[in-house]
Amino acid sequence: MDKEQLVDRLVAALGRENVIDAPDQLIVYECDGLTIDRNAPHAVVYPTTAEEVAAVVRILHEAGIPFVARGAGTGLSGGSLPPDGGVMIALTKMNRIVEVDFRNQRALVEAGVVNLHLSKEVGRQGYHFVPDPSSQYACTIGGNIAENSGGPHTLKYGVTTNHTLGVEVVLPDGQVTWFGGKADDAVGYDLRGLLIGSEGMLGIVTRAWVKLTRLPQAWRTFLVVFDRVEDASRAVAGVVARGIVPSALEMIDKVAIGAIEAAYHFGFPLDAEAVLIIELEGHEAGLDTQAEAVAAVCGENQARDIRTAEDKKERALLWTSRKRAFGAMGRLSPSYYVQDGVVPRTKIPDIMGVIQTTAEKYGLLIGNVFHAGDGNIHPCIAYDDRDAEQARKTVEASNEILRACVDLGGSITGEHGIGYEKVDLMPLIFDEPDIQAMETVKEVFDERNLSNPGKMFPTNRSCIGCGTAELKYTNRQAALL
Amino acid sequence: MPDEALHSRLGSLVEGYAPASRETLAAHAVDGVVPAAVVAPDSVESLSATVKMASEQGYTVIPRGGGTKMDFGHPPSRADIVVSLARMNRIVSHEPADQTATAEAGITMAGLQAGLGERGQYLPLDPPHGDAGTLGGVLATNASGVLRTSFGTARDMVIGVRVVQADGTIVKSGGRVVKNVAGYDLNKLYIGSLGTLGILAEVNLKLQPLPAAGRMIIGSMPGISAAAECAFRVLDSEIMPSFLELADPVTHSLLAGEHGADRGNGAGSGDAQDGDAQGGGAQRGDGRRGNDRTAPGFPLIAGMFGPEETVDWQIGECERLLRETGATGVTRLEGDAYRQALESMRAFPAGRLVPRGMQSGVTCRASVTPDEVEALYRLAEERCGRLSVGCGMLSHFASGHVAFVFYGERPFQEADYDGLAGLVEALRTASEQHGAFVVEHAPAALKERVGAWGSSRGNRHLMEMLKYRFDPKGTLNPGRFVDGI
Ligand SMILES: Cc1cc2nc3c(=O)[nH]c(=O)nc-3n(C[C@H](O)[C@H](O)[C@H](O)COP(=O)(O)OP(=O)(O)OC[C@H]3O[C@@H](n4cnc5c(N)ncnc54)[C@H](O)[C@@H]3O)c2cc1C
Numbered sequence: 021m022d023k024e025q026l027v028d029r030l031v032a033a034l035g036r037e038n039v040i041d042a043p044d045q046l047i048v049y050e051c052d053g054l055t056i057d058r059n060a061p062h063a064v065v066y067p068t069t070a071e072e073v074a075a076v077v078r079i080l081h082e083a084g085i086p087f088v089a090r091g092a093g094t095g096l097s098g099g100s101l102p103p104d105g106g107v108m109i110a111l112t113k114m115n116r117i118v119e120v121d122f123r124n125q126r127a128l129v130e131a132g133v134v135n136l137h138l139s140k141e142v143g144r145q146g147y148h149f150v151p152d153p154s155s156q157y158a159c160t161i162g163g164n165i166a167e168n169s170g171g172p173h174t175l176k177y178g179v180t181t182n183h184t185l186g187v188e189v190v191l192p193d194g195q196v197t198w199f200g201g202k203a204d205d206a207v208g209y210d211l212r213g214l215l216i217g218s219e220g221m222l223g224i225v226t227r228a229w230v231k232l233t234r235l236p237q238a239w240r241t242f243l244v245v246f247d248r249v250e251d252a253s254r255a256v257a258g259v260v261a262r263g264i265v266p267s268a269l270e271m272i273d274k275v276a277i278g279a280i281e282a283a284y285h286f287g288f289p290l291d292a293e294a295v296l297i298i299e300l301e302g303h304e305a306g307l308d309t310q311a312e313a314v315a316a317v318c319g320e321n322q323a324r325d326i327r328t329a330e331d332k333k334e335r336a337l338l339w340t341s342r343k344r345a346f347g348a349m350g351r352l353s354p355s356y357y358v359q360d361g362v363v364p365r366t367k368i369p370d371i372m373g374v375i376q377t378t379a380e381k382y383g384l385l386i387g388n389v390f391h392a393g394d395g396n397i398h399p400c401i402a403y404d405d406r407d408a409e410q411a412r413k414t415v416e417a418s419n420e421i422l423r424a425c426v427d428l429g430g431s432i433t434g435e436h437g438i439g440y441e442k443v444d445l446m447p448l449i450f451d452e453p454d455i456q457a458m459e460t461v462k463e464v465f466d467e468r469n470l471s472n473p474g475k476m477f478p479t480n481r482s483c484i485g486c487g488t489a490e491l492k493y494t495n496r497q498a499a500l501l
Numbered sequence: 502m503p504d505e506a507l508h509s510r511l512g513s514l515v516e517g518y519a520p521a522s523r524e525t526l527a528a529h530a531v532d533g534v535v536p537a538a539v540v541a542p543d544s545v546e547s548l549s550a551t552v553k554m555a556s557e558q559g560y561t562v563i564p565r566g567g568g569t570k571m572d573f574g575h576p577p578s579r580a581d582i583v584v585s586l587a588r589m590n591r592i593v594s595h596e597p598a599d600q601t602a603t604a605e606a607g608i609t610m611a612g613l614q615a616g617l618g619e620r621g622q623y624l625p626l627d628p629p630h631g632d633a634g635t636l637g638g639v640l641a642t643n644a645s646g647v648l649r650t651s652f653g654t655a656r657d658m659v660i661g662v663r664v665v666q667a668d669g670t671i672v673k674s675g676g677r678v679v680k681n682v683a684g685y686d687l688n689k690l691y692i693g694s695l696g697t698l699g700i701l702a703e704v705n706l707k708l709q710p711l712p713a714a715g716r717m718i719i720g721s722m723p724g725i726s727a728a729a730e731c732a733f734r735v736l737d738s739e740i741m742p743s744f745l746e747l748a749d750p751v752t753h754s755l756l757a758g759e760h761g762a763d764r765g766n767g768a769g770s771g772d773a774q775d776g777d778a779q780g781g782g783a784q785r786g787d788g789r790r791g792n793d794r795t796a797p798g799f800p801l802i803a804g805m806f807g808p809e810e811t812v813d814w815q816i817g818e819c820e821r822l823l824r825e826t827g828a829t830g831v832t833r834l835e836g837d838a839y840r841q842a843l844e845s846m847r848a849f850p851a852g853r854l855v856p857r858g859m860q861s862g863v864t865c866r867a868s869v870t871p872d873e874v875e876a877l878y879r880l881a882e883e884r885c886g887r888l889s890v891g892c893g894m895l896s897h898f899a900s901g902h903v904a905f906v907f908y909g910e911r912p913f914q915e916a917d918y919d920g921l922a923g924l925v926e927a928l929r930t931a932s933e934q935h936g937a938f939v940v941e942h943a944p945a946a947l948k949e950r951v952g953a954w955g956s957s958r959g960n961r962h963l964m965e966m967l968k969y970r971f972d973p974k975g976t977l978n979p980g981r982f983v984d985g986i
């Protein structure tokens with residue numbers, strides 16, 4: 021099937037208004053939030069129902085054409101980077117909240133529903149959808165499911181997989197099925213759990229039953245100021261070690277504070293080396309006792325100042341500033357590269373040291389704003405993408421940091437996924453048979469390797485970049501491994 | 502293959518191996534299928550070597566933990582080697598400051614919790630058979646207890662596994678950190694797979710600090726409707742219950758007898774199938790028989806953990822809601838009474854809490870939505886009434902999990918199976934509207950008739966293919982799982 025025939029068939033299935041194939045319109049779809057690698061799809065389609073997704077997938081399956089799902093394209097690991105000659109299936113028109121069942125505390129949503137829209141919809145009744153990626157004003161629940169996304173508030177209550185009861189999936193051959201459903205504990209293998217976090221490689225999620233969680237009675241939100249990053253890092257480990265489980269525990273370092281302050285004027289102390297945002301939630305009774313314990317830990321670690329968010333408005337502003345931090349980093353340089361790694365929480369002081377040394381070694385500016393409570397770091401490297409040498413250094417530095425994460429007992433991604441970006445880093449944490457087991461799963465679901473090929477597995481990358489792709493630097497650091 | 506060859510092979514692979522006596526082999530039969538050998542490797546490596554040999558020589562392997570759930574699922578189509586994990590029972594590492602630990606799969610839940618408790622932490626997973634059941638067995642069956650209301654199931658706390666695959670290859674997934682999305686989440690696939698895809702050897706866990714205080718409040722509600730209504734009010738309130746249980750009155754009075762508030766001195770009813778968790782007073786009842794409609798009230802049981810003040814506030818609030826929705830009596834439990842009540846609840850239905858003189862024969866679990874729990878219980882009660890079968894129920898209400906125990910005056914026999922099959926089918930049809938209905942312990946012939954698992958909902962092909970690709974020779978637990986897997 022040539023491109024023209026393909027587009028004709030897609031138009032016949034979805035209508036002209038739901039198919040894009042003009043090159044100038046496709047530019048937007050060349051990459052996600054990982055802008056360093058780009059590849060244009062043949063076409064982008066906007067199905068509006070699961071049946072339409074299935075119809076498109078059947079056409080593509082029959083013709084042997086690869087495809088990739090896309091939510092909002094906020095992914096940071098090149099997960100929705102199109103395969104060569106592939107079709108992008110955008111879920112953004114499937115954005116209905118189909119059913120909210122407060123009594124059972126769950127909701128049925130289409131994959132394209134924006135994360136924050138769900139929490140807003142149920143917020144009036146005192147509920148929310150717990151996973152709150154910093155991109156939640158844009159990213160979709162389908163994307164959250166594909167990446168098993170986390171967020172600042174997933175420290176206490178768990179990430180997307182812990183809040184998803186069932187998913188409706190269009191399998192890579194076009195069949196539609198449910199894994200799990202409205203009730204928990206489906207019989208047989210946990211295909212639901214397997215699919216969540218599989219980065220769009222095992223099928224396309226069209227709807228999901230997700231859990232709704234009662235908003236807590238009370239909050240205490242603190243901004244704790246430190247003169248040394250090591251002190252802030254130790255305070256994080258100290259809080260966790262004390263058996264206190266805050267609902268959020270975030271760190272922002274000096275570079276990131278500067279960027280955020282310039283953008284949002286929240287009033288962060290510009291001379292601080294690091295701040296922690298610590299949020300406790302639960303019941304009014306007892307919360308202050310916990311707050312005192314947190315304050316004590318911070319005090320022991322030389323906190324300079326502990327400020328408390330006075331009201332809902334101040335709390336909201338604080339979180340907005342935090343959640344828009346990456347965007348603010350964009351003001352410091354033409355481009356920025358956000359990394360995502362994990363260390364055991366007690367190793368945060370070590371990894372922060374490594375990041376600093378690495379920044380110095382490569383002469384790069386690195387800001388840190390991250391989910392410290394679960395050891396999930398996000399060094400954000402400012403660079404100029406027009407400078408090839410700087411871009412190369414950026415990727416090298418970030419790989420060096422990830423290697424240190426692994427050496428400290430951690431992982432190469434806590435929430436952004438392997439995608440295309442980290443394909444070559446998989447062997448850092450997995451041996452051949454481990455990866456083989458995952459590939460076996462992929463083969464069972466997608467014999468012809470059509471659903472988001474070229475991702476996750478080192479052997480699989482050739483599906484991208486043989487054509488006109490403008491692939492630059494990512495993962496070309498074999499020497500580092 | 503003659504057994505001699507098998508014994509000598511095992512002898513060369515597993516230190517201390519000796520062929521088991523006829524009695525031991527019989528004791529390791531799985532639903533009547535007697536194995537040729539029982540072996541207990543003492544390391545991942547020797548486990549791997551054992552499975553590799555079995556796979557190459559065409560033996561089947563039945564992994565075994567504490568042996569508390571060996572009658573789960575269907576009888577294996579063949580059982581050559583029972584591989585016991587009993588010697589792989591260490592806590593490999595525990596990092597309290599990271600709230601993580603790694604343990605071998607053969608450790609008992611009790612041993613695990615005791616070890617973690619020494620440093621102020623625990624795994625918030627409290628399935629039945631807590632004493633003898635092993636971590637691996639609990640994960641393989643995805644068993645859960647009352648704590649799932651607040652902490653979820655094993656799928657919410659296992660962060661990494663090491664597994665011996667059907668050909669003996671050792672693989673891992675996940676890692677040792679609490680947040681990690683590298684690679685597919687194969688942990689989920691192994692949990693609840695009844696050892697049909699691989700044998701769990703080592704597990705990395707996310708832990709919780711032991712709570713400062715725990716307390717329980719029990720409301721006696723005028724009926725199940727009022728109890729369920731109150732449960733919904735609690736869930737929709739600012740209370741965050743650590744557990745929220747709905748029990749039928751008879752079960753509750755048995756639990757109460759168990760925790761000493763109302764202890765009868767009846768003799769326990771035996772149950773030949775189940776060797777464990779029978780100890781203690783699990784069988785003591787207060788002498789009520791059947792579904793005694795005059796039993797005082799329909800209990801709603803809520804528990805709160807956490808800092809003292811928080812627990813206090815919630816208990817108070819809960820009492821208010823209980824009274825508002827018509828509770829005729831409210832009991833608060835703390836200290837030892839609380840702990841004992843919690844323990845006895847955890848033993849249901851494994852402890853086979855049935856009234857004195859009754860014989861339990863069948864336990865099942867349903868997964869439905871919370872608003873279906875009441876109807877399901879009414880259906881069970883009505884069908885059981887017609888059959889003159891006793892019906893006990895304990896529901897982890899918020900998750901829609903319902904455990905049933907069905908009992909009679911004598912052990913169930915062939916003649917009862919028609920009626921019981923009808924009962925199971927009716928409950929299964931109702932449950933499968935959104936969820937599932939699994940027969941856990943039952944006479945093998947009854948299980949065979951109704952099927953242990955129920956429907957895999959259009960996913961049979963994928964599951965069969967996963968099994969086939971992970972275990973092409975059908976080495977691991979053949980035939981025990983859903984759809985004959
Ligand atoms: C400023 C910023 C902050 C961020 N903060 C966080 C954070 O705090 N925590 C976090 O976890 N992530 C964060 N991210 C990353 C990103 O937002 C998440 O991964 C998000 O879940 C992606 O959703 P999306 O709809 O944009 O998905 P996309 O980027 O469109 O797609 C991501 C992947 O999911 C697949 N996919 C999308 N929809 C479906 C579907 N319906 N079915 C199957 N596969 C599908 C795609 O193929 C792709 O592989 C951040 C990103 C940005 C830009």
